Amino acid sequence: MKAWLKFSPKMVNQAVITDLIKNYDVSFNILRADINPKGGKMLIEISGSEAEKGIEYIEKAGIDLSPVNRVVKKDTDLCIDCGACVSLCPVKAISVEKDWTVDVNDKECVGCKLCTYSCPTKAIKVVE
Ligand code: SF4
Numbered sequence: 654m655k656a657w658l659k660f661s662p663k664m665v666n667q668a669v670i671t672d673l674i675k676n677y678d679v680s681f682n683i684l685r686a687d688i689n690p691k692g693g694k695m696l697i698e699i700s701g702s703e704a705e706k707g708i709e710y711i712e713k714a715g716i717d718l719s720p721v722n723r724v725v726k727k728d729t730d731l732c733i734d735c736g737a738c739v740s741l742c743p744v745k746a747i748s749v750e751k752d753w754t755v756d757v758n759d760k761e762c763v764g765c766k767l768c769t770y771s772c773p774t775k776a777i778k779v780v781e
């Protein structure tokens with residue numbers, strides 16, 4: 654599961670994530686992070702046999718967790734493979750294939766919508 658974690662200023666110095674990894678059978682990847690002493694956000698991917706328990710632990714610790722439920726899909730009829738969207742994706746979910754077509758990987762997508770603004774043919778649609 655992918656989710657945004659929102660840290661309040663008082664949570665920034667807490668060892669919640671370290672304790673999570675130590676105490677639960679979870680794999681934890683940080684995909685993006687923007688945190689300073691005033692708080693911030695972190696985009697994570699969490700999996701493993703105790704992922705659900707780990708999520709409960711994070712929430713009980715006082716970190717606001719919002720699952721990523723939104724992704725984008727490319728309409729192949731509209732896409733002209735111009736590549737304008739590729740470099741904008743913060744998690745590298747868009748790639749140019751060997752045959753020069755552009756692929757959007759919805760497993761990697763975190764639904765930020767940045768790519769949708771660049772598309773000249775409106776080929777990228779948000780799927781909730
Ligand atoms: S919505 Fe964001 S994360 Fe998803 S493919 Fe577009 S730029 Fe990448």
Ligand code: SF4
Binds near residue numbers: 733
């Ligand atoms: S910007 Fe639009 S048309 Fe260009 S490659 Fe991306 S999805 Fe296709």
